[in-house]
Amino acid sequence: MNNLLILIIMTTIIVFLLLFVNLILGDNKPYINKLSPYECGLIPLGDCRATLNIQYILVAILFIIFDIEVIVLLPYALTINNIYTYWIMIIFIIILTIGFYYEISKGALKYVKSAGD
Template sequence: MLLISTFTLLISSIIMILTSTLAKKTISDREKNSPYECGFDPSSSSRLPFSLRFFLIAVIFLIFDVEITLLLPITSTINLSNVYSWLSVTVFFLLGLLLGLYYEWYQGALEWSK
């Protein structure tokens, strides 16, 4: 078993080293690194400033979306489990969500305008 594990580790390491050395592109050209705009030189910078505020709000939305996905099966599992264990798990989960919401509110992550 140890021999098979060592052989597998050795083969995977060799493959990773080969792919990292063969995949490197060494040719750096100004034309290849610039954005393509129908053959013309770009008129402005292709790197637009990104709002960090928008990014944080999007991440918070995704987190709450996943939390809702985790909350939905709780109602259907009440008949399949003990009521006291179901209630304790549900209260613990909701308390964790509410503490996270309070922390985000306290840190000012939910402020829309600044």
Template structure:
């Protein structure tokens, strides 16, 4: 039993020692060791202004994502229900709103 524990201890010791020698970093670069988050430079100030266009696209995506996952299956389940017409009308209002924002230039990335 002692021989088993001794061999496990020696194996762990050898693996840790080899890991220290094999895993040497050639150079510690500040940019390579910093995290990369969403295309922002983590070395600059975090108080830089953020474009509102990202928020608009995110909100439109969330609204239509919820609509597609929750409301549209209800239309197919209750085809003869009066709430089906309300859901279709709500969908029409959302699509018309997106086309209006598009025509006003709120969704264009180049201004």
């Protein structure tokens, strides 16, 4: 039998065994605060739907873009063994830098205080 197949079968058996043990030994005592839709345990004072400033979303998008950049550059950094991969990495960084400069020049990162902040 293949080692990978044995690993998959054993992992599946262990997962279901641990779930079954948790079902048998774990205590389940639901009460009103545990069943309420508010996880913090406090009584809500108003509507939970609040407006979100668009700057927060833009910063989150930029964070994701540059986080993905790090993920893409890591294999290049580990396997840089010729000049071709080096220049591919440099071109990738230049393209992202141009995009970042464009966002700064358009004022996408300027934070404007709104009435709700």
